Amino acid sequence: MNYTDLANIIFPNAKEISYYEEKYPKRNLKEGAIVTRFAPSPTGFVHIGGLYQGLIARKLADQTEGVFFLRIEDTDQKREVENGISGIVEALKEFDIEPDEGMINESEEKGNYGPYKQSERKEIYEAYAKYLIMQGKAYPCFCTPEEVEEIRTKQEAAQIRPGYYGVWAKCRNITVEEAIKRIQAGEKYIVRFKSPGREDRKIKHHDVIKGNVDFPENDQDIVIIKADGLPTYHFAHAVDDHLMGTTHVIRGDEWLSSVPLHLQLFQELGFKPPKYAHIAPIMKNDEGNKRKLSKRKDPEAAVSYYAQEGIPERAVKEYLLNIANSSFENWRRANTDKPMEEFELQLSKMSVSGALFDMVKLLDVSKTVISKMTAEEIYEKSFEWAKKYDEELATLLKDKSYAIKVFSIERGNKKPRKDISKWADVKENISYMYDVEYEKDTRPYEYQLIQDKETIHKIVKTYLEKYYDDKDDKQTWFDKIKELAGEMGYAKEVKEYKANPENYPGHVGDISTVLRVSLTKRANTPDLYEIMQVLGKDRIAKRYEKIR
RNA sequence: GGCCCCGUGGUCAAGCGGUUAAGACAUCGCCCUUUCACGGCGGAGACAUGGGUUCGAUUCCCGUCGGGGUCACCA
Numbered sequence: 001m002n003y004t005d006l007a008n009i010i011f012p013n014a015k016e017i018s019y020y021e022e023k024y025p026k027r028n029l030k031e032g033a034i035v036t037r038f039a040p041s042p043t044g045f046v047h048i049g050g051l052y053q054g055l056i057a058r059k060l061a062d063q064t065e066g067v068f069f070l071r072i073e074d075t076d077q078k079r080e081v082e083n084g085i086s087g088i089v090e091a092l093k094e095f096d097i098e099p100d101e102g103m104i105n106e107s108e109e110k111g112n113y114g115p116y117k118q119s120e121r122k123e124i125y126e127a128y129a130k131y132l133i134m135q136g137k138a139y140p141c142f143c144t145p146e147e148v149e150e151i152r153t154k155q156e157a158a159q160i161r162p163g164y165y166g167v168w169a170k171c172r173n174i175t176v177e178e179a180i181k182r183i184q185a186g187e188k189y190i191v192r193f194k195s196p197g198r199e200d201r202k203i204k205h206h207d208v209i210k211g212n213v214d215f216p217e218n219d220q221d222i223v224i225i226k227a228d229g230l231p232t233y234h235f236a237h238a239v240d241d242h243l244m245g246t247t248h249v250i251r252g253d254e255w256l257s258s259v260p261l262h263l264q265l266f267q268e269l270g271f272k273p274p275k276y277a278h279i280a281p282i283m284k285n286d287e288g289n290k291r292k293l294s295k296r297k298d299p300e301a302a303v304s305y306y307a308q309e310g311i312p313e314r315a316v317k318e319y320l321l322n323i324a325n326s327s328f329e330n331w332r333r334a335n336t337d338k339p340m341e342e343f344e345l346q347l348s349k350m351s352v353s354g355a356l357f358d359m360v361k362l363l364d365v366s367k368t369v370i371s372k373m374t375a376e377e378i379y380e381k382s383f384e385w386a387k388k389y390d391e392e393l394a395t396l397l398k399d400k401s402y403a404i405k406v407f408s409i410e411r412g413n414k415k416p417r418k419d420i421s422k423w424a425d426v427k428e429n430i431s432y433m434y435d436v437e438y439e440k441d442t443r444p445y446e447y448q449l450i451q452d453k454e455t456i457h458k459i460v461k462t463y464l465e466k467y468y469d470d471k472d473d474k475q476t477w478f479d480k481i482k483e484l485a486g487e488m489g490y491a492k493e494v495k496e497y498k499a500n501p502e503n504y505p506g507h508v509g510d511i512s513t514v515l516r517v518s519l520t521k522r523a524n525t526p527d528l529y530e531i532m533q534v535l536g537k538d539r540i541a542k543r544y545e546k547i548r
Numbered sequence: 549g550g551c552c553c554c555g556u557g558g559u560c561a562a563g564c565g566g567u568u569a570a571g572a573c574a575u576c577g578c579c580c581u582u583u584c585a586c587g588g589c590g591g592a593g594a595c596a597u598g599g600g601u602u603c604g605a606u607u608c609c610c611g612u613c614g615g616g617g618u619c620a621c622c623a
Contacts, residue, residue, distance in 0.1 A: 041623055076622050145621070161550065162619070190621055199551095215552065226621040233623050257552060257618045280554090283616085290615060322572085326561045329572055351561080353554045354616070361560070361573045371586085410585085419585050448583085481582070494582075512582040524584035 007133040014126040033066035042084025046091040070102030125231040140189040141171040191225035208277040218260040242271040253278035280354040310423025315366035367421040375407035385423035432520040446523040485511040
């Protein structure tokens, strides 16, 4: 009886690994091409951190003419959620981060290195587990969860390092004969890796982001095949990334401390290890402490949150790129109109520690992104958003040609307005341009310097009867307001007023403020001339009649 | 607790033995402007701490303190 007999009893039907090695040949890519992946669990929630990783992975593959694929890590059936995979696929698509290979919906995939869903790769893992057993590098372990727990309790009591290793690894030295006998007797078991490592030895590792890191060797006999027959993350990672030709493993830095184990696994399996890039998580300040953005506590942890708020996907990506490489900001300023795809991301310049999520900064990025859109684009995007999240706004936007006129106010020129940072701002921004909303608006008129109702009525009436003409160009229009100011005894020029404030009750600005507030109920609006043009004389007159 | 990583203004961050310690967001003031937004100019604001090493430390080494990660038949 030898290891091969044991292996055959445990995995009688497993193929030889040469079968898979041939089935998944080395990828034919140009020198330096990065093959990477996004490998989430389908737990029904795409985290902003996941999007961040996906964005970086996609970009690196693009920059090197490599490959980016989506692998679903569904080896923990307990955590699975219905439609988890399509949720991930769609979220990536929303953000225009599409994989070259991998799952495309709940059950279908594309690419030659599949299956891309781990639960469908069971026979592959078995082949490699069998391969290890045949070499005496893995073994069946008969310890029950309770026994393992007991070991841990003893270790804790004795204050020694916990885990299944060395002398504590009860099943590691069971003879082949005994193992076979116990298996044939129907005893339950799992498969463990027989670690050749020693805790008192150090390994040196170079992480693409974290730099040089030293660790003790791994000496834990971790389980590679669970009781349900599926592999653990560690084992699946080694097998899959080897077979799929991953050159760079880009993942969250919570995995950093598993690197010694993973390297050992690649070593014992005879695989060439990939490069590792461990990304620091996006954090949040919680009562003075930093912690990862949490699914349960923080709405902004879910990528769906940004869609709900109406923050454009492009803005979220630019913000993330900002966190990834702070040089992006300078690049962006120097290349205002280039697509962000042209920015070259460098892994080595990523921060080793986690950045605090900054909503204010995101909104600032978003504001700039939106300011560069055309009125048409703003219309389409905000309408699409409104249909899902704001019925009233959607109703307003139904009249497309009017809406485009509204969105065109002070837009499309070299200094476009920057007053919308998310689609949820739109309604408040444009409501006064719609009579229904204007009439519904119960806020008081925000008059400034001139508060006296009689004066206000007089200004408005005189303006309408004597000065306003739709046909005027902007200069003429403003000259007339100056005339009006003069007629009312106000300074026609602000400078003149500032030079001699005692000669006037106010200046032309105070007059136009009356015209503005009377028309919109607000003290702050975009260009009044354009607003009047869009509204038209009749509507202006009606509003002016009704002022309070 | 063991192991690993990190510590520059409120936030994100340049920096790699000699700098007036960049820049962006936020904040404050001024300018531009008929208001606001934009834009321009300017202000305030930082090398966690104690020891070394060195002619000289933000930069290198050690300790302290602080933060984060990890120690599953979860990923």
